[in-house]
Amino acid sequence: MSLPTPAGYYALDNHSVRTFLNDLPEMRAKLGGAPESWAVEEVGDGNLNLVFLVDGPDGSVCVKQSLPYVRAAGESWPLPLDRAFFEQSYYRAVGAHVEGLAPRFYHYQPELYAFVMERLSPHIILRRGLIEGRRYPHVAQHVGEFAARSTFATSDIGATIEEKAEWTASFAKNTSLIRITAEVVFSDPLSESPRNRWTRPELDGLARAFRSDSALKGAVADFGWRFLTTGQALIHGDLHTGSVMVTETDTKVMDPEFSFVGPIGYDVGAFLANLVMNYLAQPGHATAADDRREQADWVLDQVPVFWNTFKTRFLALWETSARGDAYPATMFAHPADQAVLAARREAFLDGVFADAVGYAAVKTIRRILGFAHNIDFEWIADPARRAPLENKAAQLARKFLLEPHSFRTPEDIVAGAKAI
Amino acid sequence: MSLPTPAGYYALDNHSVRTFLNDLPEMRAKLGGAPESWAVEEVGDGNLNLVFLVDGPDGSVCVKQSLPYVRAAGESWPLPLDRAFFEQSYYRAVGAHVEGLAPRFYHYQPELYAFVMERLSPHIILRRGLIEGRRYPHVAQHVGEFAARSTFATSDIGATIEEKAEWTASFAKNTSLIRITAEVVFSDPLSESPRNRWTRPELDGLARAFRSDSALKGAVADFGWRFLTTGQALIHGDLHTGSVMVTETDTKVMDPEFSFVGPIGYDVGAFLANLVMNYLAQPGHATAADDRREQADWVLDQVPVFWNTFKTRFLALWETSARGDAYPATMFAHPADQAVLAARREAFLDGVFADAVGYAAVKTIRRILGFAHNIDFEWIADPARRAPLENKAAQLARKFLLEPHSFRTPEDIVAGAKAI
Ligand SMILES: Nc1ncnc2c1ncn2[C@@H]1O[C@H](COP(=O)(O)OP(=O)(O)OP(=O)(O)O)[C@@H](O)[C@H]1O
Ligand SMILES: Nc1ncnc2c1ncn2[C@@H]1O[C@H](COP(=O)(O)OP(=O)(O)OP(=O)(O)O)[C@@H](O)[C@H]1O
Ligand SMILES: [Mg+2]
Ligand SMILES: [Mg+2]
Numbered sequence: 001m002s003l004p005t006p007a008g009y010y011a012l013d014n015h016s017v018r019t020f021l022n023d024l025p026e027m028r029a030k031l032g033g034a035p036e037s038w039a040v041e042e043v044g045d046g047n048l049n050l051v052f053l054v055d056g057p058d059g060s061v062c063v064k065q066s067l068p069y070v071r072a073a074g075e076s077w078p079l080p081l082d083r084a085f086f087e088q089s090y091y092r093a094v095g096a097h098v099e100g101l102a103p104r105f106y107h108y109q110p111e112l113y114a115f116v117m118e119r120l121s122p123h124i125i126l127r128r129g130l131i132e133g134r135r136y137p138h139v140a141q142h143v144g145e146f147a148a149r150s151t152f153a154t155s156d157i158g159a160t161i162e163e164k165a166e167w168t169a170s171f172a173k174n175t176s177l178i179r180i181t182a183e184v185v186f187s188d189p190l191s192e193s194p195r196n197r198w199t200r201p202e203l204d205g206l207a208r209a210f211r212s213d214s215a216l217k218g219a220v221a222d223f224g225w226r227f228l229t230t231g232q233a234l235i236h237g238d239l240h241t242g243s244v245m246v247t248e249t250d251t252k253v254m255d256p257e258f259s260f261v262g263p264i265g266y267d268v269g270a271f272l273a274n275l276v277m278n279y280l281a282q283p284g285h286a287t288a289a290d291d292r293r294e295q296a297d298w299v300l301d302q303v304p305v306f307w308n309t310f311k312t313r314f315l316a317l318w319e320t321s322a323r324g325d326a327y328p329a330t331m332f333a334h335p336a337d338q339a340v341l342a343a344r345r346e347a348f349l350d351g352v353f354a355d356a357v358g359y360a361a362v363k364t365i366r367r368i369l370g371f372a373h374n375i376d377f378e379w380i381a382d383p384a385r386r387a388p389l390e391n392k393a394a395q396l397a398r399k400f401l402l403e404p405h406s407f408r409t410p411e412d413i414v415a416g417a418k419a420i
Numbered sequence: 421m422s423l424p425t426p427a428g429y430y431a432l433d434n435h436s437v438r439t440f441l442n443d444l445p446e447m448r449a450k451l452g453g454a455p456e457s458w459a460v461e462e463v464g465d466g467n468l469n470l471v472f473l474v475d476g477p478d479g480s481v482c483v484k485q486s487l488p489y490v491r492a493a494g495e496s497w498p499l500p501l502d503r504a505f506f507e508q509s510y511y512r513a514v515g516a517h518v519e520g521l522a523p524r525f526y527h528y529q530p531e532l533y534a535f536v537m538e539r540l541s542p543h544i545i546l547r548r549g550l551i552e553g554r555r556y557p558h559v560a561q562h563v564g565e566f567a568a569r570s571t572f573a574t575s576d577i578g579a580t581i582e583e584k585a586e587w588t589a590s591f592a593k594n595t596s597l598i599r600i601t602a603e604v605v606f607s608d609p610l611s612e613s614p615r616n617r618w619t620r621p622e623l624d625g626l627a628r629a630f631r632s633d634s635a636l637k638g639a640v641a642d643f644g645w646r647f648l649t650t651g652q653a654l655i656h657g658d659l660h661t662g663s664v665m666v667t668e669t670d671t672k673v674m675d676p677e678f679s680f681v682g683p684i685g686y687d688v689g690a691f692l693a694n695l696v697m698n699y700l701a702q703p704g705h706a707t708a709a710d711d712r713r714e715q716a717d718w719v720l721d722q723v724p725v726f727w728n729t730f731k732t733r734f735l736a737l738w739e740t741s742a743r744g745d746a747y748p749a750t751m752f753a754h755p756a757d758q759a760v761l762a763a764r765r766e767a768f769l770d771g772v773f774a775d776a777v778g779y780a781a782v783k784t785i786r787r788i789l790g791f792a793h794n795i796d797f798e799w800i801a802d803p804a805r806r807a808p809l810e811n812k813a814a815q816l817a818r819k820f821l822l823e824p825h826s827f828r829t830p831e832d833i834v835a836g837a838k839a840i
Pocket of ligand 2: 467539677
């Protein structure tokens with residue numbers, strides 16, 4: 001490894017990951033048997049890190065470790081190791097509040113920037129399942145629950161000033177990934193950047209048009225500013241369908257390495273955007289046997305399920321578990337105050353929705369014109385088939401940003417997606 | 421001292437402050453002569469801390485030290501010492517950007533929670549000068565400059581993600597004073613709280629009416645939420661006319677112990693509110709010789725001077741010194757983008773103004789119904805004379821909160837204050 005790393009760090013491999021786990025009595029006990037007998041597989045198909053699945057006779061674990069560079073780009077794009085610290089920190093902060101909706105957290109090894117968690121099995125990545133035409137009857141509800149519980153518990157409504165200050169202070173240091181978001185999500189895709197790519201030459205015109213759409217860039221930059229300056233709750237920071245693993249009945253949200261105290265709408269918008277992109281991509285996965293129309297409709301129907309679950313749970317928690325310093329109970333002690341407080345809560349959720357629509361748009365555009373693309377579209381091998389679908393997604397995103405008043409409810413999103 | 425304090429801490433007195441300074445070679449040199457020859461006076465007239473003015477034959481300094489309790493309340497209201505750390509941290513962070521507009525910073529002594537700064541002389545507190553009927557031809561411009569320079573330089577427009585993260589992380593820990601603001605500014609004044617006080621019995625009706633004005637409380641709580649969740653820049657946090665010391669020609673902003681990464685409009689609104697309160701209080705200081713009408717008008721005229729200076733300077737810095745990650749130049753590289761970028765800048769400043777109006781209102785109400793009052797009103801000895809003026813201020817504040825669309829420009833504020 002040519003990039004400098006701190007003392008004690010080494011990148012794990014199929015051999016050393018055994019030694020590492022064997023030296024942790026609880027992990028050794030969980031796996032059972034001898035380290036040589038464990039099955040080890042490195043499955044990191046993502047952009048950034050190493051991920052090992054380790055199966056022993058008695059149980060299994062998953063080890064995730066940071067590399068000193070962006071895996072998808074190689075050593076030419078160095079990246080600090082500390083993202084593993086923030087990822088495990090997030091699991092610890094929200095774990096108790098999202099019981100059953102995230103992998104169980106087992107151990108963090110600071111000098112290796114590696115942590116051990118529950119190995120999810122037979123779960124697959126939600127995005128892959130949706131692309132393959134599978135449906136998950138509970139997933140939208142589960143992710144809505146996750147988003148509501150995790151953000152409520154770490155907001156100024158669900159937590160005290162002192163508790164929230166700890167998260168604000170600690171996660172503010174997650175600057176390497178916050179910078180990546182600011183650049184690859186917000187600024188690069190509508191700028192001239194060597195990191196951008198798109199379906200060429202089919203979408204050359206789109207890329208050019210978007211890059212010279214001043215109003216669109218103004219709207220994206222506004223959301224970029226809001227992203228950097230809104231500290232509503234500890235957010236996951238990357239809550240797309242690639243950060244959710246599923247079975248028919250179970251849902252786990254993972255990969256919270258981009259977490260920081262930011263806008264709640266960013267998490268909500270990430271999931272919305274990725275449902276809509278998957279919907280728009282479905283015709284590209286049609287076969288003679290399955291035109292994917294039903295699948296597409298089912299995916300799009302998850303938009304209101306997700307939002308309504310999020311909203312209902314957030315409001316319910318506000319009723320039962322408000323122990324923070326915002327909207328304090330002392331100020332709304334009279335029965336006559338309840339109607340106004342209820343209206344403020346509704347307005348608050350409307351604001352989260354409006355933010356979510358904007359962030360959803362930004363996160364869609366970046367998947368069409370920026371550095372990291374989605375397999376929803378990438379797996380449509382034929383560019384002539386892919387490009388028009390990508391174009392639809394980009395045009396819908398543009399509408400979200402330039403006509404926000406037309407998208408006030410999840411039903412507006414559904415209608416907009418169908419109309420495009 | 422009965423409250424527990426960390427090892428090495430002792431409250432300075434007129435004797436020990438000499439030893440402390442004499443042990444600092446630079447301070448000893450600055451003062452000159454022997455410690456016994458120095459004139460020492462403790463002048464802390466504020467609510468929280470000890471302040472010593474020390475004059476030697478060659479120069480003078482000012483020492484400010486935290487006490488482990490709220491000075492205005494006594495040991496029954498304990499308060500962590502670390503506010504001195506944040507105050508000196510703020511001076512260090514913004515000092516270079518507000519050259520000449522803040523006291524020079526000399527030294528911080530961590531275990532004493534004490535720091536040494538320039539002794540301002542013959543400066544007096546702006547609020548006192550205004551109450552005495554004095555005018556300061558440059559002060560509104562100077563404070564506007566201060567607010568613009570300090571917030572721009574520490575915002576995501578003027579600073580990088582990494583720089584701002586340092587301030588966010590460090591100042592997030594200023595929880596004792598952030599909590600005081602959340603409670604005594606935002607929640608107490610419109611709640612039943614034993615800390616509240618008001619001119620009784622004259623304003624009993626007002627207090628009751630405001631406490632049962634659900635819509636008003638909803639608006640205040642919205643701004644409380646924004647205060648806790650908006651991290652636009654490192655703000656002073658207490659920028660009222662009691663935090664500004666002046667001569668005819670010179671202006672220094674001091675007492676930034678409430679600083680944290682918060683909403684820019686909170687600093688702007690604090691100064692606006694205190695100009696307006698001073699304006700409304702002027703008739704209470706009228707004498708046979710001076711009806712104070714001209715003084716009042718002059719004070720109110722400073723509202724547009726202050727805002728216009730703030731806005732002009734902030735925009736000018738944005739043109740010349742944008743090195744942050746928000747609204748990045750790469751996104752607005754085409755000449756055709758400039759009109760949109762200029763419109764986003766205007767919209768941004770409009771947002772700061774709207775925030776400022778809301779925070780100004782909240783900060784006015786708390787001075788009439790909450791714990792800490794302003795001498796602008798308190799020094800009007802006759803309650804029959806004081807109460808109607810306080811009532812005007814409160815009613816104007818209520819309009820700011822419930823009719824925000826009527827207050828879009830500083831001229832709207834001037835007109836509103838004259839009409840009330
Ligand atoms: N706890 C787990 N159990 C089973 N498989 C897992 C687990 N965590 C991750 N994986 C597998 O490893 C892959 C990569 O994980 P993850 O997305 O966390 O890595 P990453 O490097 O952060 O990728 P990304 O580019 O999405 O940021 C997942 O797609 C999944 O297949
Ligand atoms: N650098 C200085 N030079 C001269 N006098 C000063 C200086 N700093 C403070 N003072 C004097 O000390 C008084 C108290 O200072 P300051 O407001 O900083 O204290 P405080 O305890 O934080 O008060 P509060 O927070 O209640 O306003 C000021 O009103 C001013 O008269
Ligand atoms: Mg990841
Ligand atoms: Mg003070």
